[in-house]
Structures are given as C-alpha cells and as structure tokens.
Amino acid sequence: MNPHHHLDASTVVSYAAGALAVEVATVAATHLETCAHCRARVAEAERVGGQLIEHQQPAGIVPDRFADLRAEMLQRLDDAPPAIAAPEPRSAPYEDDDRLPTPLHPYFGSSYRALKWRWMAPGVHCIRAPNTKTGTLLLLKIGPGRSMPVHGHGGTELTQILRGAYHDALGQFAPGDVADLDSDVEHQPVTVPGAACICVSALDAPLRFPGWLARKLQPLFKL
Known part of the structure; x- marks a missing residue:
C-alpha cells in the first residue's frame, strides 16, 4: 500500500x-x-x-x-532532507479482509463482520464510538456512487480510508489515504462506483452545512 x-x-x-x-x-x-x-x-x-x-x-x-x-x-x-531508508509500509492491517486496523480495536472491535452498522441516510451507515470525551469518532460506510452533502468544518476533520474510495475537489482518496482537513475546507465527497467506501473519521467540532436540509437534519445525526 x-x-x-x-x-x-x-x-x-x-x-x-x-x-x-x-x-x-x-x-x-x-x-x-x-x-x-x-x-x-x-x-x-x-x-x-x-x-x-x-x-x-x-x-x-x-x-x-x-x-x-x-x-x-x-x-x-x-x-529537513527526506528521511533515508524509511521502512516499507506495513500492509498487514489490510491483508485480512475481516481485520480492522489495530488502533480501532478498543472502539469498534477487530472484525468487520462483527460490526453493527446503523442506518444514517439512504446508502449511508455509521457506528459512533461510545464514551468519547473530546470529539467524535465514527466509522462510516457509504454506498458506491453516493454524493455526500456539501459541508465545511468547525474544526478538524481527520478521515482515513479503509475500503473503497471517494473523490472531491482535493482529489481521489483510496485505502491508506488520509484526508486532513480544517475549517478552511469545504467539500463534497462522492464515492466511486463498485464497492462501498468505509472510512474512520474524527471530528473535534461540528460540521458546517450550507444546505438548509442538511442543517435541519444535523441535530439528528449529531455531526
């Protein structure tokens, strides 16, 4: 990877x-x-x-x-000059189709198959990590070919792609890629055809939605 x-x-x-x-x-x-x-x-x-x-x-x-x-x-x-002889990327967290990356185990367990997804919107499911103190941590599963609402960020959004892919104005994000976004960024992720996009996201402040419908639904989704 x-x-x-x-x-x-x-x-x-x-x-x-x-x-x-x-x-x-x-x-x-x-x-x-x-x-x-x-x-x-x-x-x-x-x-x-x-x-x-x-x-x-x-x-x-x-x-x-x-x-x-x-x-x-x-x-x-x-x-600083580029690091010399950097270690090769470790692909182990993605080699086993059923194994979640190790840092996520305390919050979501180790198995994809054991995840209990909750409906969030048509084609969108999520799992919110319980008992978080300083922000929001959640897994998202977004069906292929789906457009998410245009949104900005009240603070930091850090999203790691685990499976599938999406694209937005910043480029295409595939497994292993991370989107490190701040309050200056407004975007609309669109998942690529083929397979659902699964990612893990952390937010330290609520999202900002310019669309009135998304703003109305925001308290329900708690994002």
Whole structure:
C-alpha cells in the first residue's frame, strides 16, 4: 500500500508531542500503521522536538514561547532532507479482509463482520464510538456512487480510508489515504462506483452545512 494523501505537518508535530485529541490521534495512528512516509515524519518531529526542548529548558517557557517553538519545529521539518531508508509500509492491517486496523480495536472491535452498522441516510451507515470525551469518532460506510452533502468544518476533520474510495475537489482518496482537513475546507465527497467506501473519521467540532436540509437534519445525526 502506498498512500498518496498524508497527514498535515501540523498534525505530525501535534501527534509527536502527544497534543492531539484522543479521537484525532486514533485516526492518525490508523494512518501511520500503513504509511512509512508519515512514520518517518513523526520520528523526525520527535527528534527535532527533543533537541528544541533540550536547548530551551521548557520548564520556564511562557505559553507564547510554546507557540514559537512549535513554529520553529514546523520550519525545521520543512527544511529537513527526506528521511533515508524509511521502512516499507506495513500492509498487514489490510491483508485480512475481516481485520480492522489495530488502533480501532478498543472502539469498534477487530472484525468487520462483527460490526453493527446503523442506518444514517439512504446508502449511508455509521457506528459512533461510545464514551468519547473530546470529539467524535465514527466509522462510516457509504454506498458506491453516493454524493455526500456539501459541508465545511468547525474544526478538524481527520478521515482515513479503509475500503473503497471517494473523490472531491482535493482529489481521489483510496485505502491508506488520509484526508486532513480544517475549517478552511469545504467539500463534497462522492464515492466511486463498485464497492462501498468505509472510512474512520474524527471530528473535534461540528460540521458546517450550507444546505438548509442538511442543517435541519444535523441535530439528528449529531455531526
């Protein structure tokens, strides 16, 4: 598996620092299981972050200085040469047709066949992870050739494709790809023909729907 869409640099830094909401971190970890490129970037962020902390003595840093350090880390990641001899992507989470990726097991179990999907809309089913504290974590199964409502984001949306594919203005997203979106993005995913698209999504704020019908239904779907 060779993903074409990766984690944003700011997500990589926040993941390395342990600063992501648990729901977002779970989706990021799902992507990292199969993406050697992003695993190498996380390792580099951890290395750079360790060096910055050693030189800056963080116990006495004021909050504004933390922002400066984060910006410096992002810049150093941009300037760093590509990692040498990055490990090959691990395809194991997708080799067994019935096995969910390991980071999802605490929330959804290990088996696709055991999933208990709930109807959400025509051609759309979901499973919402219980007892989440800082956001929403859910599995989505969207039938082939379906258009989702146009929507924006009140905060972060991180979506990892597990099966099937969809396309939008940002390109086509297939198994292994991650869509790392923020409040500046408005899009309309359309699943490709053939097979249902199954993905896992984390949201740290409600979606924004420009269409009146989707806005009316939003409280029902709790998205």
